Structures are given as structure tokens and as C-alpha cells.
Amino acid sequence: MRTVFPTKELRDEAVEKYHATEGGKQTFGNLATYVADLAEETSDTPSPDRAARVRVHSFSVSIDGFGVGEGQRLETPFGHAGTRLLEWALPTRTFQEMGFHDEQEASNGVDEAFASRWNTGIGAEIMGRNKFAPKLGPWPNEEWRGWWGDNPPFHTPVIVLTHHPRPPLEMEGGTSFHFLDAGPAEALEKARELAKGRDIRIGGGASTIRQFLQADLIDEMHIVVVPIVLGRGERLWDGLEELEQRFRIESVTSPSGVIHMTFWRRG
Structure with a gap:
């Protein structure tokens, strides 16, 4: 596992350009600028020379690896975890602009630098049924339109994986929900059609991300x-032994106390 700078050359560049150093003397404001500049390198316009990538962004897990608590229902969408898994993100400018309001003023620090990449270059999302709705099984009706109101924050097509497909749902702001009974490979093929050359985000929950990781x-x-x-709840890492052999891993610790871990496919 590596830390902030994957190569000596990048470290030297950051030290010279941003006056940032690794270790205890790291200036977090300068680090945030460095990460933000890296994020800006990802163009929002698809390039014919760049293959669309499959990405996971801003997915939170507890120290013991749970991506959601036990007891998910309408009143508690994250189960007994409440909002604790999201407390790092709520003050960021990106999440506040998505409608996740917080008492604090919007921040632009390290957490925002990572959160801001959430929608950069994304053309479609794939999510599990539990992220879209509080219950599994047949739909009692088609009145449920997601947790996010009439104008969800995605602004792209979204594939909802479910054993009970229903007609597509068009929302305000460019979001459309497409309900598909399919495995990871078939869902990804459909998402690529909808994304029109842009990247695909695997939005969660933990079991959905795990299935896509297991399918490589x-x-x-x-x-x-x-x-x-x-x-207790739904763990992300179960059955993913030796995952680190497939990915180059970098980590950054934020003043908020969370650790941002970025996994890049090797090769």
C-alpha cells in the first residue's frame, strides 16, 4: 500500500508546486489542491482514444468493513448506522450541492477534493435495488420513485438491478431509472450503451460493488x-481475498478522521 505520492517524481513535483510534503508536516490545504488538480485531469468529455472505465466513488465503509448497517427500512435507509458513514461527506461542497444539507459551511478541503470526482466523466450508474428502494421483492405499485425527489443528483441514466423489472422512470434533470434483471456483465453492457462513451459508476450498495469486484x-x-x-450489516470485503494483487492502492488521511483509499487496476 502506498501513501499520497505514487512516485518520487510526483512527490517532487508536488513539493515544488504546492509546497506540500508527506508525513506529519503535510499541509492539508496544499494536499487538497494537489488532489483537485489530479481530478481536473479527468475530462468530462469522452475521448475516442480512451476506453470508458468502470468506477466506484465516495463509497463509505466502517473500520470493520460494513457499507450499511443492519435494519434498512424507509425510516432508516442506512440501518443502525444512521448517517455516520456519510458525516465526512455532508460538509463538502459537492454533497451540499447535491442536496445533502449540513449545518456547517460548505468545505473545500481534502474531503471535497475527493468528493468532487463523484460525477466527473460519468455517463451512467449501476446500483442495487436496496440503494433505490427500502424493500426487496415484487413492487407493490410503481409509486416509489427513489429517495431523492423529482430531481435526483445523478443527471444520467441509472440501471437498478432487481429481480422484478418495471418500466423505465424518467426524472427531472436528465436522470432516468432503468430496471434490469441481470448479472454484472450484462448490466455493464447495457450501461455502456446508455453512457455513450463516458465512464460507468457502480453506485452501491456493498453487495453490488462486491459482485462487480468478484467479476473483475x-x-x-x-x-x-x-x-x-x-x-453488523452488509460487508464489502467478504470473499475478496488477495484483492490488493489486482489493484495499486493509495491512501490519504483527512483531518475529518476518514481515510480515502483509491484503487487503480494494475496493468
Whole structure:
């Protein structure tokens, strides 16, 4: 596992350009600028020379690896975890602009530098049924339109994986939900059609991301380790032994206490 700078050349560049150094003397404001500049290198316009990538962004897990708590339902969409897995993100400018309001003023620090990449270059998302709705099984009706109101924050087509397909749902702001009974490979093929050359985000939950990892279909991941212990719920890492052999891993610790881990496919 590596830390902030993957090569000596990048470290020297950051030291000279941003006056940032690794270790205890790291200036977090300068680090945020460095990460933000890296994020800007990802163009929002698809290039014919660049293959679309499959990405995970801003997915939070507890120290013991749970991506959601036990007891998900309408009143508690994250189960007994409450909002604790998201507390690092709520103050960021990106999440506040998506409608996740927080009492604090919008921040532009390290957490925002990572959060801001959430939608950069994304043309479609794939999510599990539990991310879209509080219950599994047949739909009692088609009145449920997601957790996010009439104008969800995605602004792209979204594939919802479910054993109970229903007609597509068009929302405001460019979001459309497409309900598909399919495995990871078939869902990804459909997402590529909808994304029109842009990248595809695997939005969660934990079991959906795990299935795509097991199928070796993810190119890049941003996982946020939150310093809480949940003890029960849906774990991300089960059955993924030796995952580190497939990815180059970098980590950055934020003043908020979370660890931003970025996984890049080797080769």
C-alpha cells in the first residue's frame, strides 16, 4: 500500500508546486489542491482514444468493513448506522450541492477534493435495488420513485438491478431509472450503451460493488474508511481475498478522521 505520492517524481513535483510534503508536516490545504488538480485531469468529455472505465466513488465503509448497517427500512435507509458513514461527506461542497444539507459551511478541503470526482466523466450508474428502494421483492405499485425527489443528483441514466423489472422512470434533470434483471456483465453492457462513451459508476450498495469486484469488472475505486465500528450489516470485503494483487492502492488521511483509499487496476 502506498501513501499520497505514487512516485518520487510526483512527490517532487508536488513539493515544488504546492509546497506540500508527506508525513506529519503535510499541509492539508496544499494536499487538497494537489488532489483537485489530479481530478481536473479527468475530462468530462469522452475521448475516442480512451476506453470508458468502470468506477466506484465516495463509497463509505466502517473500520470493520460494513457499507450499511443492519435494519434498512424507509425510516432508516442506512440501518443502525444512521448517517455516520456519510458525516465526512455532508460538509463538502459537492454533497451540499447535491442536496445533502449540513449545518456547517460548505468545505473545500481534502474531503471535497475527493468528493468532487463523484460525477466527473460519468455517463451512467449501476446500483442495487436496496440503494433505490427500502424493500426487496415484487413492487407493490410503481409509486416509489427513489429517495431523492423529482430531481435526483445523478443527471444520467441509472440501471437498478432487481429481480422484478418495471418500466423505465424518467426524472427531472436528465436522470432516468432503468430496471434490469441481470448479472454484472450484462448490466455493464447495457450501461455502456446508455453512457455513450463516458465512464460507468457502480453506485452501491456493498453487495453490488462486491459482485462487480468478484467479476473483475471494476477499474478504479474510491473507498472511504470511516472510524466507526458497526458490527453488523452488509460487508464489502467478504470473499475478496488477495484483492490488493489486482489493484495499486493509495491512501490519504483527512483531518475529518476518514481515510480515502483509491484503487487503480494494475496493468
